[in-house]
Amino acid sequence: xxxxxxxxxxxxxxxxxxxxxxxxxxxxxxxxxxxxxxxxxxxxxxxxxxxxxxxxxxxxxxxxxxxxxxxxxxxxxxxxxxxxxxxxxxxxxxxxxxxxxxxxxxxxxxxxxxxxxxxxxxxxxxxxxxxxxxxxxxxxxxxxxxxxxxxxxxxxxxxxxxxxxxxxxxxxxxxxxxxxxxxxxxxxxxxxxxxxxxxxxxxxxxxxxxxxxxxxxxxxxxxxxxxxxxxxxxxxxxxxxxxxxxxxxxxxxxxxxxxxxxxxxxxxxxxxxxxxxxxxxxxxxxxxxxxxxxxxxxxxxxxxxxxxxxxxxxxxxxxxxxxxxxxxxxxxxxxxxxxxxxxxxxxxxxxxxxxxxxxxxxxxxxxxxxxxxxxxxxxxxxxxxxxxxxxxxxxxxxxxxxxxxxxxxxxxxxxxxxxxxxxxxxxxxxxxxxx
Ligand SMILES: *Cc1c(COP(=O)(O)O)cnc(C)c1O
Numbered sequence: 134x135x136x137x138x139x140x141x142x143x144x145x146x147x148x149x150x151x152x153x154x155x156x157x158x159x160x161x162x163x164x165x166x167x168x169x170x171x172x173x174x175x176x177x178x179x180x181x182x183x184x185x186x187x188x189x190x191x192x193x194x195x196x197x198x199x200x201x202x203x204x205x206x207x208x209x210x211x212x213x214x215x216x217x218x219x220x221x222x223x224x225x226x227x228x229x230x231x232x233x234x235x236x237x238x239x240x241x242x243x244x245x246x247x248x249x250x251x252x253x254x255x256x257x258x259x260x261x262x263x264x265x266x267x268x269x270x271x272x273x274x275x276x277x278x279x280x281x282x283x284x285x286x287x288x289x290x291x292x293x294x295x296x297x298x299x300x301x302x303x304x305x306x307x308x309x310x311x312x313x314x315x316x317x318x319x320x321x322x323x324x325x326x327x328x329x330x331x332x333x334x335x336x337x338x339x340x341x342x343x344x345x346x347x348x349x350x351x352x353x354x355x356x357x358x359x360x361x362x363x364x365x366x367x368x369x370x371x372x373x374x375x376x377x378x379x380x381x382x383x384x385x386x387x388x389x390x391x392x393x394x395x396x397x398x399x400x401x402x403x404x405x406x407x408x409x410x411x412x413x414x415x416x417x418x419x420x421x422x423x424x425x426x427x428x429x430x431x432x433x434x435x436x437x438x439x440x441x442x443x444x445x446x447x448x449x450x451x452x453x454x455x456x457x458x459x460x461x462x463x464x465x466x467x468x469x470x471x472x473x474x475x476x477x478x479x480x481x482x483x484x485x486x487x488x489x490x491x492x493x494x495x496x497x498x499x500x501x502x503x504x505x506x507x508x509x510x511x512x513x514x515x516x517x518x519x520x521x522x523x524x525x526x527x528x529x530x531x532x533x534x535x536x537x538x539x540x541x542x543x544x545x546x547x548x549x550x551x552x553x554x555x556x557x558x559x560x561x562x563x564x565x566x567x568x
């Protein structure tokens with residue numbers, strides 16, 4: 134098995150977290166998201182240790198948008214992992230599970246007044262995206278009577294080799310302040326003269342699903358040079374350097390992983406070099422990983438309903454999990470490996486396209502996949518869906534969202550119940566004049 138936390142039992146059933154996928158599907162129904170608690174904890178520790186053994190004050194804040202299920206966020210907080218949030222609901226989830234404001238970072242290019250108020254009141258670090266937002270924050274701090282802790286999201290113009298929709302560090306991206314033109318430096322100058330904001334941090338996030346260490350080195354270099362420039366020209370010492378997230382995972386069986394160790398080495402060695410060159414004091418280093426913590430800990434189980442043989446083109450197999458449950462294949466052209474969870478001992482002799490149940494041609498989970506001969510009633514497992522899976526799901530075609538279970542060394546617990554039809558219409562209202 135190419136994932137260390139997955140195996141197969143004697144009956145040829147896929148096993149995750151000590152539980153057979155076949156049993157899970159029978160007990161909880163399909164489509165079903167399954168998350169492996171042990172794997173999440175291990176992924177976090179591997180990531181955290183990689184940085185903390187190279188940097189005394191390294192902090193890791195999990196990016197909630199990857200998977201904001203409360204059980205997942207809670208178990209990460211249990212490991213000491215804070216929260217990177219980008220909406221008021223994510224912020225409320227963090228607060229609700231007990232993450233204190235000082236362990237929360239609030240990011241985003243459009244923060245509303247209620248969002249900023251809640252962040253300021255709780256003492257969360259706010260990474261400001263533009264000067265208008267800075268003014269809004271300064272005014273709100275005045276009104277609330279509490280200083281706002283801020284940093285700026287800067288755009289270091291680093292090209293990340295990834296899908297264009299998730300490359301965020303390029304100059305033309307919508308995020309942050311441009312470094313090269315001096316806009317970022319100017320923002321620090323303006324903030325340093327403001328009464329109600331406390332400038333503590335600098336932030337960038339160059340993109341997602343990055344498997345090459347070099348962009349992280351380039352990012353570190355540009356960020357630390359800017360930190361030196363801010364000290365020299367504005368007279369402000371930046372105490373927190375936030376390098377964002379972005380570490381990718383190997384989705385394809387033959388894809389090479391980038392280890393957290395290699396990423397951490399590239400980032401911290403570059404930072405140390407510039408700290409020495411410019412005689413800077415050593416800041417707290419913050420990372421905001423999302424995908425690399427939860428992606429490979431999750432799988433999506435779908436029951437085979439129908440198969441369709443095609444002349445001269447690929448045969449189809451349809452499962453009950455579609456693009457509403459997992460949109461990444463059609464949205465990002467993403468690859469998710471698919472296994473026949475009840476036929477792990479059989480040879481993958483056939484080739485199929487794997488479809489979902491929705492009325493749209495974009496509704497597929499994989500094309501040209503090697504699987505054993507598949508029949509109605511078989512169970513397919515779509516791997517590496519723990520990040521940006523259920524979090525990006527929809528109710529397209531009025532399909533209720535799948536349930537999610539958490540498994541851990543043989544134990545299972547529902548952490549999100551399956552939606553029902555009544556959940557889909559709960560917020561609708563037919564006006565009186567149609568009654
Ligand atoms: C999405 C995002 C992250 C997490 O990215 P991953 O690629 O999942 O690690 C971190 N920081 C910010 C600002 C983000 O937008």
